[in-house]
Amino acid sequence: MPQPVMGGTSNVFAPGHLGELTQVVPPELVDAILEESGARERRLRCLPSRVGVYFVLALGLFEHLGARLVWNKLVAGLVGPVPEPSEKALRDLRRRIGSTPIQRLFEVLAGPLAQPTTPGVSYRRWRTVAFDGCSSLIVPSHERNWSWLGRPASRLGEAGYPRLMLMTLCETGTRGLTAAAFGPVAKGETHYAQQLASDLTPDMLLLADRAFHTNDLLAQVAGRGAQFLVRCTSRRHPPVLTLLPDGSYLTRIAGLVLRVIEAEIRTRTADGSTFGETYRLLTTLTDHRTDPAHRLVRLYHERWEIECAYLALRHTLLKGRVLRSKDPAGLAQELWALLALYQALRSVMVTAVETRSGIDPDRAAFIVAMEAARDTVALIARPGAAPGHETMTDLVGQIGARLLRALLPKRRLRTSARVAKRGVSRYHTWNRDQRPRDSTAITGIEITVQAPTLPTEQDPARDPASPWNQLCRILAANANQPMHARDLADDIGITAARARRNLTSQLCLWTRNSLLTRTAPSTYKITLPEALTPSPGL
Numbered sequence: 001m002p003q004p005v006m007g008g009t010s011n012v013f014a015p016g017h018l019g020e021l022t023q024v025v026p027p028e029l030v031d032a033i034l035e036e037s038g039a040r041e042r043r044l045r046c047l048p049s050r051v052g053v054y055f056v057l058a059l060g061l062f063e064h065l066g067a068r069l070v071w072n073k074l075v076a077g078l079v080g081p082v083p084e085p086s087e088k089a090l091r092d093l094r095r096r097i098g099s100t101p102i103q104r105l106f107e108v109l110a111g112p113l114a115q116p117t118t119p120g121v122s123y124r125r126w127r128t129v130a131f132d133g134c135s136s137l138i139v140p141s142h143e144r145n146w147s148w149l150g151r152p153a154s155r156l157g158e159a160g161y162p163r164l165m166l167m168t169l170c171e172t173g174t175r176g177l178t179a180a181a182f183g184p185v186a187k188g189e190t191h192y193a194q195q196l197a198s199d200l201t202p203d204m205l206l207l208a209d210r211a212f213h214t215n216d217l218l219a220q221v222a223g224r225g226a227q228f229l230v231r232c233t234s235r236r237h238p239p240v241l242t243l244l245p246d247g248s249y250l251t252r253i254a255g256l257v258l259r260v261i262e263a264e265i266r267t268r269t270a271d272g273s274t275f276g277e278t279y280r281l282l283t284t285l286t287d288h289r290t291d292p293a294h295r296l297v298r299l300y301h302e303r304w305e306i307e308c309a310y311l312a313l314r315h316t317l318l319k320g321r322v323l324r325s326k327d328p329a330g331l332a333q334e335l336w337a338l339l340a341l342y343q344a345l346r347s348v349m350v351t352a353v354e355t356r357s358g359i360d361p362d363r364a365a366f367i368v369a370m371e372a373a374r375d376t377v378a379l380i381a382r383p384g385a386a387p388g389h390e391t392m393t394d395l396v397g398q399i400g401a402r403l404l405r406a407l408l409p410k411r412r413l414r415t416s417a418r419v420a421k422r423g424v425s426r427y428h429t430w431n432r433d434q435r436p437r438d439s440t441a442i443t444g445i446e447i448t449v450q451a452p453t454l455p456t457e458q459d460p461a462r463d464p465a466s467p468w469n470q471l472c473r474i475l476a477a478n479a480n481q482p483m484h485a486r487d488l489a490d491d492i493g494i495t496a497a498r499a500r501r502n503l504t505s506q507l508c509l510w511t512r513n514s515l516l517t518r519t520a521p522s523t524y525k526i527t528l529p530e531a532l533t534p535s536p537g538l
Contacts, residue, residue, distance in 0.1 A: 130170055140162075260452075297449075412441065
């Protein structure tokens with residue numbers, strides 16, 4: 001980047017920088033985005049639009065400072081006359097730019113950051129990505145924000161501040177962002193996930209939790225050509241089509257042939273305690289030879305990397321503070337700026353880590369990169385300190401050098417209870433699986449893949465005369481031919497009209513839970529034992 005020219009009217013562009021991060025967001029890119037979005041000034045101002053974009057980004061970098069103090073940071077290292085705008089002038093500058101150029105800037109920066117060979121980035125030939133929602137972003141209590149975001153209720157009454165739902169598609173290996181969407185919490189995570197599904201590509205493997213196992217969303221992800229490994233709820237019981245040797249089985253959901261892995265994960269800790277729970281995973285990786293069940297269960301844990309991304313964004317950049325803006329337009333601009341700044345920092349971190357072979361990007365500390373970026377802002381105009389003057393032997397710059405000197409140790413296996421550190425939260429004492437309250441070292445993890453129970457097998461804990469067991473025997477004896485609810489009621493011996501209606505309702509419930517398949521109105525069938533065959537070639 002060329003040095004700012006002092007003197008005349010050219011010095012009004014001098015505050016247009018972001019320290020060493022200007023390498024990631026160069027003025028040429030900012031000018032092109034402003035031109036594309038129609039936000040460039042029509043006459044030369046004391047505060048050009050380019051300077052305004054950098055100022056909005058700096059507001060995110062110095063979230064703890066007011067607007068005038070942030071401006072002083074941008075001009076601290078400059079020499080010669082520079083503008084000294086008022087708070088109102090800076091506020092008008094933000095309004096003149098709007099949110100569109102900042103959103104477009106994030107879209108340009110967003111995307112995979114690391115090489116496919118970087119440790120922790122890929123599983124086989126797919127990049128592992130995850131999406132999840134963050135509903136803990138707090139915005140100012142202003143009527144315009146309430147009218148957009150609504151007034152969410154809590155168990156103690158209405159919430160004190162409006163909350164914003166942020167949904168991102170995150171590369172788990174680097175914690176960089178590929179796409180993002182945000183809006184009212186009331187719309188739910190699935191609504192925003194459907195927007196982000198269009199950003200998936202065939203070289204991605206999506207990891208997601210139980211909120212994203214709906215048929216429509218799974219079909220949308222598969223339609224993009226991406227693979228997925230998604231946890232589903234315990235209430236969903238997909239029909240068993242083919243048993244596989246590793247205990248998993250094939251099923252059909254939303255017209256897709258999927259593989260289901262049911263596994264119990266037991267964890268032993270250094271204090272001698274054990275805890276665990278059962279996971280039911282749905283995946284498009286149907287070959288048990290190339291993708292063993294145990295390996296996929298361990299891979300699913302990578303989904304939690306997106307929570308580390310939210311930790312950096314919510315608690316490191318923002319320090320848990322309320323956002324600045326008091327209207328929806330300002331909130332949109334502010335949040336897109338935070339996301340663009342976050343992505344720029346992650347880009348510098350990955351670039352620095354990749355200069356050393358075999359280093360996992362998660363060993364780079366986000367807080368070190370953030371503090372180093374803040375320090376470089378005041379050095380931008382000093383001789384030899386401007387971006388673009390690094391030599392071939394120092395491509396990582398000051399931020400990268402500090403990162404490499406302060407690499408985190410390799411991650412330790414440890415666990416603690418997932419509880420909210422707020423007395424008014426319903427999760428303050430929630431600890432269903434009895435995890436240790438404090439961080440405790442893990443000494444062992446045992447994964448047991450559980451094969452499904454055949455429909456006609458008698459479960460000793462169940463009543464053999466229960467409607468479900470009777471239904472299984474009748475349909476199995478009928479050679480898996482679809483049967484009408486009326487005929488099923490006759491075979492079971494149900495004669496009362498009310499009881500027949502109850503049976504019809506129960507059949508609908510079992511169909512919604514994928515235990516039965518409706519082939520015609522009030523006509524159902526079930527998977528038979530003979531359909532539970534070993535996979536071909538065994």
